[in-house]
Amino acid sequence: MELELKVRMDRLRKARPLVHHITNYVTVNDCANITLAAGASPVMADDPKEAADMTAIAQALVLNLGTLNERTVSSMLASGRKAREIGIPVVFDPVGCGAVPFRTAAARTIMETVRPSVVRGNISEIGSLCGLTARTNGVDASSADEALDAAGVARAAALRWGCVAAVTGAEDIVTDGVRTLAIDNGCAAMARVTGTGCMCTSVTAAFCGADPAHLLESAAAGLIFMGLCGEIAWAQAGGRGLGSFHTALFDAAGQMDGETLERGANYHEA
Amino acid sequence: MELELKVRMDRLRKARPLVHHITNYVTVNDCANITLAAGASPVMADDPKEAADMTAIAQALVLNLGTLNERTVSSMLASGRKAREIGIPVVFDPVGCGAVPFRTAAARTIMETVRPSVVRGNISEIGSLCGLTARTNGVDASSADEALDAAGVARAAALRWGCVAAVTGAEDIVTDGVRTLAIDNGCAAMARVTGTGCMCTSVTAAFCGADPAHLLESAAAGLIFMGLCGEIAWAQAGGRGLGSFHTALFDAAGQMDGETLERGANYHEA
Amino acid sequence: MELELKVRMDRLRKARPLVHHITNYVTVNDCANITLAAGASPVMADDPKEAADMTAIAQALVLNLGTLNERTVSSMLASGRKAREIGIPVVFDPVGCGAVPFRTAAARTIMETVRPSVVRGNISEIGSLCGLTARTNGVDASSADEALDAAGVARAAALRWGCVAAVTGAEDIVTDGVRTLAIDNGCAAMARVTGTGCMCTSVTAAFCGADPAHLLESAAAGLIFMGLCGEIAWAQAGGRGLGSFHTALFDAAGQMDGETLERGANYHEA
Numbered sequence: 091m092e093l094e095l096k097v098r099m100d101r102l103r104k105a106r107p108l109v110h111h112i113t114n115y116v117t118v119n120d121c122a123n124i125t126l127a128a129g130a131s132p133v134m135a136d137d138p139k140e141a142a143d144m145t146a147i148a149q150a151l152v153l154n155l156g157t158l159n160e161r162t163v164s165s166m167l168a169s170g171r172k173a174r175e176i177g178i179p180v181v182f183d184p185v186g187c188g189a190v191p192f193r194t195a196a197a198r199t200i201m202e203t204v205r206p207s208v209v210r211g212n213i214s215e216i217g218s219l220c221g222l223t224a225r226t227n228g229v230d231a232s233s234a235d236e237a238l239d240a241a242g243v244a245r246a247a248a249l250r251w252g253c254v255a256a257v258t259g260a261e262d263i264v265t266d267g268v269r270t271l272a273i274d275n276g277c278a279a280m281a282r283v284t285g286t287g288c289m290c291t292s293v294t295a296a297f298c299g300a301d302p303a304h305l306l307e308s309a310a311a312g313l314i315f316m317g318l319c320g321e322i323a324w325a326q327a328g329g330r331g332l333g334s335f336h337t338a339l340f341d342a343a344g345q346m347d348g349e350t351l352e353r354g355a356n357y358h359e360a
Numbered sequence: 361m362e363l364e365l366k367v368r369m370d371r372l373r374k375a376r377p378l379v380h381h382i383t384n385y386v387t388v389n390d391c392a393n394i395t396l397a398a399g400a401s402p403v404m405a406d407d408p409k410e411a412a413d414m415t416a417i418a419q420a421l422v423l424n425l426g427t428l429n430e431r432t433v434s435s436m437l438a439s440g441r442k443a444r445e446i447g448i449p450v451v452f453d454p455v456g457c458g459a460v461p462f463r464t465a466a467a468r469t470i471m472e473t474v475r476p477s478v479v480r481g482n483i484s485e486i487g488s489l490c491g492l493t494a495r496t497n498g499v500d501a502s503s504a505d506e507a508l509d510a511a512g513v514a515r516a517a518a519l520r521w522g523c524v525a526a527v528t529g530a531e532d533i534v535t536d537g538v539r540t541l542a543i544d545n546g547c548a549a550m551a552r553v554t555g556t557g558c559m560c561t562s563v564t565a566a567f568c569g570a571d572p573a574h575l576l577e578s579a580a581a582g583l584i585f586m587g588l589c590g591e592i593a594w595a596q597a598g599g600r601g602l603g604s605f606h607t608a609l610f611d612a613a614g615q616m617d618g619e620t621l622e623r624g625a626n627y628h629e630a
Numbered sequence: 631m632e633l634e635l636k637v638r639m640d641r642l643r644k645a646r647p648l649v650h651h652i653t654n655y656v657t658v659n660d661c662a663n664i665t666l667a668a669g670a671s672p673v674m675a676d677d678p679k680e681a682a683d684m685t686a687i688a689q690a691l692v693l694n695l696g697t698l699n700e701r702t703v704s705s706m707l708a709s710g711r712k713a714r715e716i717g718i719p720v721v722f723d724p725v726g727c728g729a730v731p732f733r734t735a736a737a738r739t740i741m742e743t744v745r746p747s748v749v750r751g752n753i754s755e756i757g758s759l760c761g762l763t764a765r766t767n768g769v770d771a772s773s774a775d776e777a778l779d780a781a782g783v784a785r786a787a788a789l790r791w792g793c794v795a796a797v798t799g800a801e802d803i804v805t806d807g808v809r810t811l812a813i814d815n816g817c818a819a820m821a822r823v824t825g826t827g828c829m830c831t832s833v834t835a836a837f838c839g840a841d842p843a844h845l846l847e848s849a850a851a852g853l854i855f856m857g858l859c860g861e862i863a864w865a866q867a868g869g870r871g872l873g874s875f876h877t878a879l880f881d882a883a884g885q886m887d888g889e890t891l892e893r894g895a896n897y898h899e900a
Contacts, residue, residue, distance in 0.1 A: 331881025611871025
């Protein structure tokens with residue numbers, strides 16, 4: 091399977107897609123900055139009175155459950171429907187799905203109503219979309235779930251919901267149910283900085299917005315981009331600590347180019 | 361026109377005005393930190409039950425539309441009225457005005473009801489307050505609008521609304537409709553970090569809070585302060601990348617002093 | 631009084647408590663990152679439909695009034711009651727209490743209804759819980775209040791509300807009303823970065839979650855941890871400025887170990 095990462099990176103930088111986010115207030119600044127650094131343009135708007143209108147002028151939509159509430163879930167549904175209507179990709183991050191009933195139900199409603207193009211989460215979150223996993227530990231995968239076969243869970247979600255599914259963790263899996271890639275980019279420190287998962291979702295949406303006809307390849311590019319930023323940032327600043335590593339993620343994202351992405355990608359079919 | 365930047369900077373540090381913000385959740389942390397680094401004291405309170413009371417003990421008010429919703433717009437109106445009643449400056453940032461109808465209407469309502477002392481935005485946002493521009497591209501100026509005469513648009517807004525208007529971009533313009541300054545501080549990387557516009561608004565409010573009798577000069581000082589922070593941060597950290605540059609903005613803001621501001625200012629009448 | 635800081639630090643890292651936060655959108659990213667860096671797992675969920683359920687799977691609860699609104703106050707009350715029911719510690723940060731009536735009333739309601747295990751704030755905030763102080767200056771202590779006896783105010787709050795009370799400032803005080811410690815860790819720059827108080831509350835909750843049977847010792851450990859991070863960060867990066875210092879706080883938090891905490895602690899009975 092050919093990801094054409096160089097072409098894909100150049101296309102994103104040139105297309106500069108507008109990526110509408112309805113997302114959480116914990117990691118939203120990082121999501122905006124990683125979207126900018128990757129070469130796209132972020133916009134955040136979550137009121138029911140304008141969310142769908144903002145989606146209508148965007149090239150991709152991120153729905154992120156991080157700090158959902160009834161008002162924003164309603165905006166997510168309206169924006170999601172608008173996105174499907176105008177044919178732009180919807181990338182869904184079911185943060186904390188499986189931890190508490192309201193969140194799990196909201197995630198299921200979004201899956202059923204919006205039918206996202208891509209869904210990305212940890213194994214507990216993605217598994218719980220198919221009833222395959224135990225309880226999510228807040229926004230982290232539970233250790234019981236971490237013992238499961240990530241590729242199997244991702245494929246089940248992709249087939250159940252007719253979407254591209256990405257399960258991220260020590261190794262990342264991305265699949266459309268038929269073709270499956272395992273990605274080994276990334277580093278352990280990414281789990282010790284909040285928002286690296288959310289940022290991965292945002293970057294994935296940026297790549298999808300620049301090439302909506304190739305969602306699996308675009309999603310894979312997003313995962314590789316984020317993982318490689320983690321590796322570069324760790325090499326650059328890991329020795330100084332987590333704060334410096336966090337800052338260096340954006341250094342790496344802004345300086346990423348097609349050659350570096352192509353050369354640094356570490357994946358295989360699974 | 362004499363800006364007295366050294367005096368102005370010293371006065372801000374000494375007065376330490378309390379700057380009440382009703383602002384977005386994307387860039388709010390950066391707004392609080394730049395306000396602190398500039399020498400003022402930020403406070404954020406957006407519930408209708410307390411917003412106007414918080415304004416009543418402040419020396420300046422920031423209204424920023426970034427992630428507006430019906431609840432916060434109502435607080436903005438109440439706080440704005442309180443600010444006018446007690447005579448403290450209101451600095452308005454119509455983020456995304458011109459992108460979607462709800463946002464444009466909210467901005468117009470705030471202009472009409474509150475009559476802000478200063479309004480700051482990109483050319484699409486400020487132009488759309490006067491019906492002069494095409495559609496805003498999310499929170500960015502559209503390329504069609506960027507071809508317009510910024511000084512003309514700023515002057516039109518200042519005269520139409522009886523306020524100081526600032527249009528920021530590659531060159532910044534600030535005017536009260538009669539006296540107009542063009543400011544050439546700043547650097548290209550500022551457009552690649554989210555929130556540099558919002559931060560500029562916050563710093564402007566800090567300067568206005570310290571000298572409400574000189575709004576044009578205070579607004580100019582805010583734009584110059586922010587632009588100069590960008591230049592210093594770029595020289596210090598630009599080579600490392602966008603994350604390091606972002607961090608260095610706060611380094612520069614905290615270390616800014618009157619002499620540096622005076623010496624680094626780069627503006628002319630326009 | 632023996633704090634057993636080394637044992638306490640190791641226990642936190644091993645227990646990795648889930649710390650549920652209902653907190654403000656200004657400093658929430660920093661709260662999540664300091665919680666992670668300290669070794670705990672943060673989760674933020676504030677909708678009334680799920681807040682208490684999230685508390686039910688957590689080991690500690692943070693209630694932070696920073697950008698309170700009617701919806702989140704209702705979630706705070708429900709989560710607080712759930713926390714008391716299941717016996718996990720509640721750490722309360724009455725941000726801005728004493729500045730405006732709505733905030734003061736909300737803080738009092740939380741004190742009365744939830745009966746937090748630990749309360750932490752500046753002297754104006756803690757004093758206003760007992761009617762002892764003048765008006766809070768936004769989210770900062772007023773200079774009038776700073777002249778008061780912090781240990782006396784903290785003890786009054788602890789006795790009045792039957793909790794551990796911490797008053798942080800140039801010197802930090804923590805007391806259960808009988809035993810009182812004065813902590814001299816920290817540095818002046820911490821007051822020039824937003825959120826160092828909120829982060830202190832989060833870290834305190836992490837320590838309390840890891841050892842709910844020793845709330846005074848755990849709270850003291852949280853204050854010492856945060857203050858020592860400030861000292862280390864200042865030594866490391868203070869010369870570069872406030873942005874670099876802010877980043878270095880997370881470097882220090884992630885690299886903190888039991889020996890360093892024990893060796894760096896600077897406190898005495900008061």
